[in-house]
Amino acid sequence: MSELPNFAPALPEIFIALSAIALLLLGVFRKDDTTQGISALAIVAMLFAGLLVPAAAGGRSVTFGGMFVVDGFSVFAKILVLLASGFTLGMSVNWLVREKLGRFEYPVLVLLATLGMMLMISANNLIALYLGLELQSLALYVLAAYQRDSGRATEAGLKYFVLGSLASGMLLYGSSLIYGFAGSTGFDALARSFSQGAPIGVIVGVVFVLAAIAFKISAVPFHMWTPDVYEGAPTPVTAFFAVGPKIAAFAMLVRVMVGPFGDLTHQWSQVIVFISIASMVLGAFGAIAQNNIKRMMAYSSIGHVGYALIGLAVGDQVGIRGVLVYLAIYLFMNVGTFAVILSMRQKGRLMEGIDDLAGYSRSHPMTAVALAVFMLSMAGIPPLAGFWGKFYVFMAAIDKGYVGLAIIGVVTSVVSAFYYLRIIKVMYFDEPVEVLDHGTGKGLSFIVAVNAVLVALFIFAPSSLVSSAGTAAAALFGG
């Protein structure tokens, strides 16, 4: 045990951790307001880590006594997470300055949460998984309550914290049952132990772990916190919640289910099928009655999780490829939509009502077109990107004989089209009551434009994303 572990695979994580600490020191020692500068540096750090991620990985490598794994799958998921964090941090800077809430801890916490997500994705051990998850969640609890003078934000933070701790408890309980059976927490050893099936006690443990992760991706029936937290938390934080942590938790779920429990597919896939159907249905019907756009996006994200879960329920390489494509497209649609929501201001105040968008097409024609693109894409209307995300997932399901699941998916996406189209109707056909502000920041417009173009033009170059998702999925199946 005297030799040092191989640090090379973990280079991006080490870099992010060190830069978070360096930025924290910088913020503490500089007396003036450094939020903008530190946010910019944090985004640069994420970009650099994004370059390091593919460079540090070559095939599958395991380090730190088998607790940390890097493979094609982790590279794909980490790049998505870094993109999500970078975009959402870029969106927040403007908000922090306008609301006079600028504190340098914000970018540092985002950076540490991102680190937690990357550790979750690379976890190859139940303890490493738990610690990565806690690192991420703890930073998110604080971010949810960031606007500490607002009662709603504090309530959101507290609610998230209490329910999140409950989920952590379930994860630990399930892990302890699994450890009690196999005598190890390493994923490789677990996979070996379960190759000949598992007794009922372990299945109970797996279900507990599944429930805890379902909480983190806000799948029904563990979704209760989502609308309240999304509505209460400050909008940039909501944007961050909606993409990064979800993608990371999803990647973790896929790795756990396919890796150590890969031989127990028959036991867990029925659970996944159930939560997938429940999430799709609740996401579709729950959002109809919402008037707050953040609440609506919460239900929409619950629905999207349901669609992505179809790919996991299928459980083969094609299904996982579908999940990854779906998550990547989900990232761009959500970042774009939240960038539009963040630019909805009236006399300097941030607006959240769907009715406030009335007449948006006349006052902000370009942004309205972009939002329409995002909404149509989320509804799954071809030829926009969202359609292809659903297409790959549904095709995988039909190939494996999960026709019922695919049919429910199509029906619920038709239902959900109602509320996506309602936003377009409000923007284009309703008379404006009060016009929203112009000129809400170049950065936001840039993010909206980039994402709108990506979502709209995905059809012309789908192969690059699909093939890289394919290689990532293959890495998980030892191909």
Add this chain to the structure above:
Amino acid sequence: MIQALVFYLFAAVAVASGVMVISARNPVHAVLFLILTFFNAAGLFLLCGAEFLAMVLVVVYVGAVAVLFLFVVMLLDINYLKLREGFLQYLPTGALIGLVLLAELLLVFGSWKFAPDAPLSVGTHVPDPAVVTNTDAIGRLLYTEYFYLFQIAGLVLLVAMIGTILLTLRSRTGVRKQKISSQVTRTKADSVEIRKVPSGGGI
């Protein structure tokens, strides 16, 4: 024989005081019973030969956590009777969930068996307890094999620290703080003025 007797003593007191923690009317008593539970658990650890865990339990849980609880309970003016109002109302649901969990646990332990290679993976990393003390053994594992986890745990604590400061620190205006540097750098010339007072004139 004596060991078994001591075990049952510790175990019985631990369970009894655990019940008292949730049934005591006075919250201060509940915290004190919690401390008693911790002490008994520490005793049980000692019986297993895990002296380090026993000491850490007393130092960390009794010394820090429980005392903190006591502070919070005494400082906050919470009406505990009001908190208990819904108790009977939620009792049936709680009892049902408890029963389901109990049934699950019975099912789990009824059919429990270990994986064939479980003993192999358990025994490999642990140093021989006859040769090294158990503090030494934990240290050796923590800083070598579990170094990675140790580092992440450190980062988790860092986040907790940043979070507490971020959510609670307020810089108030109008507070007169002691400035030690300016106190120390004061010289006689700044503060004392010597004047010749003419007799009968005053200043």
